[in-house]
Amino acid sequence: MDQKLRKLQLTELELFKKFKVFSEEHNIAYYALGGTLLGAVRHQGFIPWDDDMDIGIPREDYEKFLKLCETCSVPFEVHTFRNDELYIRYFARIEDPSVKIKRTDKITEEISSAWIDIFPLDGMPNNIIMRKIWEKYILYRRAMYRFSCFDSVVDVNKKGRPFIEKVLVKIGTVFPIQKMLSEKRELEKLDRALKRFPYKNSNYLVNAMGAYKFREMFHKKYYGDGRWYKFEDTQIWGPEDYDTVCSQLYGDYMTPPGENDRNHHASEVIS
Numbered sequence: 001m002d003q004k005l006r007k008l009q010l011t012e013l014e015l016f017k018k019f020k021v022f023s024e025e026h027n028i029a030y031y032a033l034g035g036t037l038l039g040a041v042r043h044q045g046f047i048p049w050d051d052d053m054d055i056g057i058p059r060e061d062y063e064k065f066l067k068l069c070e071t072c073s074v075p076f077e078v079h080t081f082r083n084d085e086l087y088i089r090y091f092a093r094i095e096d097p098s099v100k101i102k103r104t105d106k107i108t109e110e111i112s113s114a115w116i117d118i119f120p121l122d123g124m125p126n127n128i129i130m131r132k133i134w135e136k137y138i139l140y141r142r143a144m145y146r147f148s149c150f151d152s153v154v155d156v157n158k159k160g161r162p163f164i165e166k167v168l169v170k171i172g173t174v175f176p177i178q179k180m181l182s183e184k185r186e187l188e189k190l191d192r193a194l195k196r197f198p199y200k201n202s203n204y205l206v207n208a209m210g211a212y213k214f215r216e217m218f219h220k221k222y223y224g225d226g227r228w229y230k231f232e233d234t235q236i237w238g239p240e241d242y243d244t245v246c247s248q249l250y251g252d253y254m255t256p257p258g259e260n261d262r263n264h265h266a267s268e269v270i271s
Contacts (some may be wrong), residue, residue, distance in 0.1 A: 123202025
């Protein structure tokens with residue numbers, strides 16, 4: 001394994017352990033998401049080529065977590081679009097600046113610290129028709145936000161996009177839509193939309209800002225009360241029914257992808 005990548009993973013592991021202690025001390029519920037859950041299931045730790053961790057927190061606890069980070073001493077840096085003028089992602093990040101990464105998957109090159117993405121898990125309408133309508137509205141709000149900061153957040157070379165996404169990326173590349181939109185205004189509109197249906201009253205949850213969009217929507221029964229998974233030299237809390245979750249996201253999730261599909265962030269550890 002690349003030694004710089006392993007250094008990054010171990011830094012993020014220590015960052016997660018600090019987050020885990022903080023969450024347990026303050027009764028913050030969380031779940032491993034995406035590649036972090038898959039890594040726990042398939043590798044009992046990091047996917048060997050993965051460069052970050054993804055954590056989801058039910059919306060009420062997510063807001064509680066951010067508020068605690070403002071008022072308490074925390075053992076990591078916390079970045080949100082509300083506390084950092086230069087931070088333009090919707091979801092929060094906790095970071096360790098001791099390790100730096102260069103990302104070249106966007107038009108604008110980015111230098112980042114070792115990070116863990118912290119996503120809010122939001123509720124969706126219980127009625128199936130309303131759920132379909134609201135899904136389309138959230139995708140619209142998400143698209144407008146991404147147009148507002150196109151050069152910084154959109155991977156224009158991402159493989160396997162659906163046709164409609166390819167069209168939208170082409171539009172964003174050719175037309176100066178980014179200059180017509182306010183990042184902060186679009187983030188506020190997206191924030192109001194995602195909070196519309198309270199998590200506690202909803203039968204369905206979604207990580208709408210994740211890489212897989214509404215493939216990351218599940219009936220709450222699949223997350224259940226959660227369970228522990230081995231992750232490197234510690235444990236991480238994740239959905240109860242990992243098979244349904246991983247199958248919906250990855251299909252045959254126990255078969256690793258090909259070599260060319262393994263570094264989706266196009267990242268390089270530089271220090």
